[in-house]
Amino acid sequence: MTARVLTRVAALLVLAVVVGYWVVATGLHSERVASLDLSSLTGDTREGEYVAHTAGCVACHTDASNGGSFLAGGVAFNTPFGTLYSPNITSDSRTGIGDWSLTEFATAMLAGVSPEGEHYYPAFPYTSYSVMSDQELVDLKAWLDTVEPVSQVTPRHDLVWPLSNRSSMLGWKALFFDPDREIQTTDRGGYLVNGPGHCAECHASRNRLGGVADRALVGNLRGPDGQSVPGITASDLRNWTQEDMELFLEVGILPDGDFSGGHMTDVIEYSTGLLTLEDRQAIARYLLSGANGS
Ligand code: HEC
Ligand code: HEC
Incomplete structure (x- = not known):
């Protein structure tokens, strides 16, 4: 140790x-x-x-x-x-x-x-x-x-x-942990990202005791297995189009043609890749809108 x-x-x-x-x-x-x-x-x-x-x-x-x-x-x-x-x-x-x-x-x-x-x-x-x-x-x-x-x-x-x-x-x-945390539920994309999709668990920064103090998706240098997780705020994603994001969430292909790796592969295989097109569109719109950290 x-x-x-x-x-x-x-x-x-x-x-x-x-x-x-x-x-x-x-x-x-x-x-x-x-x-x-x-x-x-x-x-x-x-x-x-x-x-x-x-x-x-x-x-x-x-x-x-x-x-x-x-x-x-x-x-x-x-x-x-x-x-x-x-x-x-x-x-x-x-x-x-x-x-x-x-x-x-x-x-x-x-x-x-x-x-x-x-x-x-x-x-x-x-x-x-x-x-x-x-x-x-x-x-x-x-x-x-x-x-x-x-x-x-x-x-x-x-x-x-x-x-x-x-x-x-x-x-x-x-x-x-705030068991009575409340989030916007009218925006389907925001709901999926901040609720069940639990994107912040990997994409938000954690303090030294492993707590997520702020759920903005600014990235985490020491994510699961010590691997770094990129930020996915609107400014991190400024070169992405809505279509880029929809395709990424479906099959894991990045705008430059590379494939995503690490833990994101599982997220795509078992979660975002299995969602309806409407839900992927909603997540993409939400991420690119800057509503969660710009
Ligand atoms: C990131 C990984 C991860 C995801 C995603 C996840 N779980 Fe788990 N789950 C765990 C781990 C690790 C534990 C053990 C926690 C502990 O022992 O304190 C656990 C514990 C549980 C338990 C307690 C079981 C028991 O025997 O006490 C239930 C129920 C459960 N998960 C259901 C679910 C359901 C339903 C989902 C999807 C909505 C889910 N989990 C998603 C990792 C995960
Ligand atoms: C278990 C951890 C984990 C979870 C949960 C997770 N991600 Fe990721 N994500 C990663 C990692 C790790 C990478 C970097 C993969 C790589 O290095 O190729 C990544 C990459 C990405 C990228 C590409 C960013 C870039 O610039 O390359 C996007 C977009 C993304 N994730 C969106 C999401 C969304 C949306 C959610 C929630 C639905 C989510 N992620 C949930 C770990 C996670």
Whole structure:
């Protein structure tokens, strides 16, 4: 471990303790989750599959490069703090999420809290999903319920202490997670980018504790796996036309004819490339309009 990582961990520990007290005193509260009532809604499995495309669930929960089963998890995420593994989210009731209620599922998605009341790490982008609509969550759950159950135990995370303790996430969440974040929902492109599409998780800059303080898409020199992620504000994209962007989001080809690489390949394969033309057009318009950082 480098001194830099140790310093960060020490800083996080101190913060976790300080913020921990504050959180215990004030409570980390989501108004939305507290008053959640999904009982009157009916899920549509086809819509749910489409919602999964808008959110890229399959890319992170299917270990495709190692021949893993659909949504059975096991994808490794390497971070400066250790390795996390995505869980099995098939309908298997023992090793997957088959016996979760709709409310338990929605609470995980909106507040990053498990049925046991434990806090998830933000490698699971609930920080972006928290704005998803009730109907989207109900549809998503209906679709997940139809996914073939696969019995596969999720590997344990291998994280440095104190992050290995999930309670440390309470401090992180108190600092960097607003469960009641509100976004414009009238602009479909902006909604997809800032909500389910979770573009900011990679394209916004993060502070030393891994928090996204400002969701402007200015790029991140140290993105996933330590790779740099380019800025995609309107000025970064000044040489792109609307058509360039639509084509890029569909097949990953850049205006100069090169293909995009790294993590963006997965985003295109499992998310933007599977969306309707209208949705890709809306995302392209939003990015080029300068509404999210110019
Ligand atoms: C960027 C990668 C990534 C994406 C995209 C992603 N997840 Fe996850 N997900 C994870 C990781 C990593 C965890 C484990 C978090 C932890 O253990 O704290 C997780 C945890 C979960 C859990 C908790 C499961 C359990 O057993 O406790 C559920 C449910 C879930 N994800 C569903 C989804 C759904 C539905 C989508 C799409 C809307 C999605 N995820 C998209 C990485 C991702
Ligand atoms: C898991 C991380 C990740 C997510 C999520 C992500 N991107 Fe990317 N994106 C990247 C990386 C990495 C690159 C650079 C790829 C390369 O080096 O070829 C990139 C490149 C791009 C580019 C090309 C920029 C350029 O100048 O070359 C665009 C446009 C883009 N992403 C748009 C988006 C949009 C829109 C979203 C949300 C729907 C999104 N990305 C979500 C990681 C991500």
